[in-house]
Amino acid sequence: MEDKLTDDKIRKIIWGLNLRRDKLQKKLSYPKGMIEGCLHVIYKKCGNPNCKCAKGKKHGPYWALSKKEDGRRKLTYLDKIDDINRVKEYQRYNKRLASIRKISEKIFYWLKILRDRYTFSYEK
Numbered sequence: 001m002e003d004k005l006t007d008d009k010i011r012k013i014i015w016g017l018n019l020r021r022d023k024l025q026k027k028l029s030y031p032k033g034m035i036e037g038c039l040h041v042i043y044k045k046c047g048n049p050n051c052k053c054a055k056g057k058k059h060g061p062y063w064a065l066s067k068k069e070d071g072r073r074k075l076t077y078l079d080k081i082d083d084i085n086r087v088k089e090y091q092r093y094n095k096r097l098a099s100i101r102k103i104s105e106k107i108f109y110w111l112k113i114l115r116d117r118y119t120f121s122y123e124k
């Protein structure tokens with residue numbers, strides 16, 4: 001399929017990918033304060049049999065940070081919205097990192113196709 005694309009078309013694709021990578025790179029170059037870990041939403045029962053939570057309407061949502069420490073998962077409650085946002089920022093940052101890698105791989109892929117179009121084996 002890629003064999004049918006003209007060189008210019010491929011250059012255009014690479015150019016577009018590069019723009020996307022550039023945007024991501026700019027964002028990633030100015031990280032905000034982050035907190036490492038995963039965010040969990042927790043709903044709880046309080047134990048009072050007369051409470052609404054006993055009938056299924058649990059209390060919450062509460063936010064908790066889940067983090068691996070010494071191979072064990074540790075859950076810590078987060079009560080400040082700023083801290084919740086810092087964990088979210090950490091997730092976002094990692095997502096962008098993954099995207100930047102994928103885009104780079106695509107650029108690599110297209111460049112190799114261009115290379116192969118202009119490469120011939122030398123034989124005497």
Ligand SMILES: [Zn+2]
Pocket residue numbers: 045046047048051052053054059
């Ligand atoms: Zn309750």
